[in-house]
Amino acid sequence: MRNLITLFFFAIIAYSHGFSKINPGPITFPKAEILSDHTTRIPFKLIDNLIIIEAELLDQKGNFIIDTGSETLILNKAHFKANKSFSSKSKETSGVIDIIDNPLEKRLREFIIKDITIEDKYSDVIDLSHIETSKKIHLLGIIGYDILKDYEVFIDMYLNQITLSRVNSEGKKLDSRPYLEKIIDTVHFKLRKHTIVIEASIDDQVLKFGLDTAAEYNQLNKRTSKKVLKYFFPSNRLMLIGASGRQIEVMAGKLYRVKLSDKIYFAPMTTLLTNLNQMNEAFGTSLDGILGYEFFRQQRTIINYKKEKLYFVEFPLNKQ
Known part of the structure; x- marks a missing residue:
């Protein structure tokens, strides 16, 4: 099963x-x-x-x-x-x-x-x-x-x-105290309705990803470029349950070579190969994938919706 x-x-x-x-x-x-x-x-x-x-x-x-x-x-x-x-x-x-x-x-x-x-x-x-x-x-x-x-x-x-x-209407924190942790990089994003859309690259191929804290696994549109798909290594099939309880079968595996900036890049991430056409039609955009838990577990992340910016925070030196 x-x-x-x-x-x-x-x-x-x-x-x-x-x-x-x-x-x-x-x-x-x-x-x-x-x-x-x-x-x-x-x-x-x-x-x-x-x-x-x-x-x-x-x-x-x-x-x-x-x-x-x-x-x-x-x-x-x-x-x-x-x-x-x-x-x-x-x-x-x-x-x-x-x-x-x-x-x-x-x-x-x-x-x-x-x-x-x-x-x-x-x-x-x-x-x-x-x-x-x-x-x-x-x-x-x-x-x-x-x-x-x-x-x-x-x-x-x-x-x-x-x-x-x-924050105020311009995205400036009302609390003037700085974060104790060091911010190591900043990346701009576009807000499409309520969806955070960021650009990332896989072996120099630029892709658009939606950022979603409730995506238990990353998703990659199965209709994306073959140059990108060669860095997706399938391992098994899973049954996926949607918001209404409907189930579909998807391919699961690891996605390699994802890079957000010169400083922010990712170890291989567990990813599902899915069809994102319906979601893209709903938002009038064209996403190549969704980044979720696998993204946030590798990067301590600050989201500022008003400024449309992501800030990445340094891990402690003694992180295991």
Whole structure:
């Protein structure tokens, strides 16, 4: 029997407005550490290759996935039952594998990370019960771009923590204190709707990748150049589960020679060979692949959405 994995790349596209005005109450993160008036640090755990933080909402305590590939805050319909506070107006969710029609919508008056309050945010309400079953966690939802974009987001796989530092409209940190860690390089990216698009090269072939913290495995478009595919070394086939639970078979292997800059390059990364045509059509762009967990585990990364920049932080010298 082939291995079964679950891959999450939530590309959420809204086709209408008109959200519910009902206030479901604040979301709190009990393990957050306040560093200043504008900066907070949240520890996370890795479940498989997903970044999971604990949170409380409507007297429920559970887990949220940190997902830069998701446009909105997503609540799990399994725990937030449809009622008059939800709307099911025309909206569509597009993912790598399939399209989920008519997710419900909910408006959050406040989203609180300890002492940092995020006001007037929207959420989609989607059935995520198959993720709970697969990952064996109590999943309340997914935190995406709409929450993260107002912060400089430091994703640190070395210390298993995320640091959020609020920025102004130009992307400048409101917290004037510098990072203690040394920044070794900076790379520009393009924001396509809510997707971070970066350029990388494989043996001098320039490719466009989407950056997604919830992609458990990298993905490479199987229709990419043969010059690139010769650096993909297949090893086995896997069954892939999409956002709606649909399954497809994909080829898994290692991708070699990925380079982001003169200083930032990667060891061979576990990668899936997939068809990204549907996602590219949804975003009106042309991605050659997705970089996820395999990217972040090799680079301590800071994301600044306003400046459209990635900063890479030096590992401690005693890293094993």
